[in-house]
Amino acid sequence: MPQLYNRAVYTDLRQELRQRLSHAEIGxxxxxxxxxxxxxxxxxxxxxxxxxxxxxxxxxxxxIEVDGRQRFESDAQEYDRERDAWMRGFGVVVVxxxxxxxxxxxxxxxxxxxxxxxxxxEPPPPPQPPRPGRYCVGAxxxx
Numbered sequence: 532m533p534q535l536y537n538r539a540v541y542t543d544l545r546q547e548l549r550q551r552l553s554h555a556e557i558g559x560x561x562x563x564x565x566x567x568x569x570x571x572x573x574x575x576x577x578x579x580x581x582x583x584x585x586x587x588x589x590x591x592x593x594x595i596e597v598d599g600r601q602r603f604e605s606d607a608q609e610y611d612r613e614r615d616a617w618m619r620g621f622g623v624v625v626v627x628x629x630x631x632x633x634x635x636x637x638x639x640x641x642x643x644x645x646x647x648x649x650x651x652x653e654p655p656p657p658p659q660p661p662r663p664g665r666y667c668v669g670a671x672x673x674x
Contacts, residue, residue, distance in 0.1 A: 535580055535621065536589075548576040548583060555597045555633035556585055562641055563595075569648050579623060582614055587623075591651040594618060594625045595644070597633050624651065 552560065552575070563573040563586055573595075577587035584594040601607055615625045626647050628640050 536578060546576075553597065553599065553630060555599075555630035558637050559586070559595070559597060559628075559633050559640065562637070568641070569645060571648065579618055579621070582618070584618075584625070588648075591648060592621075592623045593648065593651055594623050596625060596627045597630050598627050599630045602627075 556575075560575055562568060564575075566572055571588050571590055573586045573588050575586055577584055577594075579587065579594065585597050586595040587593070596611075598611075602611060611627075618625055624647075626644065628643075632640050
């Protein structure tokens, strides 16, 4: 199976994109880096297949995209739908925020992102009750 993440052929592109972050991406990155968002590690300009996402959390398989004005054109929206569907096929969930919201309403963006993360977290398995006929420490002995 071909490599899915950070293919070497796209290394230069990812590095260039990291050097040219928009103001909206910088603001969001400052709140994501160093595990500042609920303790999860995020990477910026991360490669998934032939695509590069703005931010990615490998533990949650969560991609975050910051969309500027050009993403609202019909061709770009169709491309994004196909791209997101391709990533969903690998279990990656893509969350999109507008650049405007990341600049003006960053606190609301972070609240929404935390909610998405909580939904992506795997809940701990429920405790298993003792099965009938088994002895448990501290359980009454049935004879």
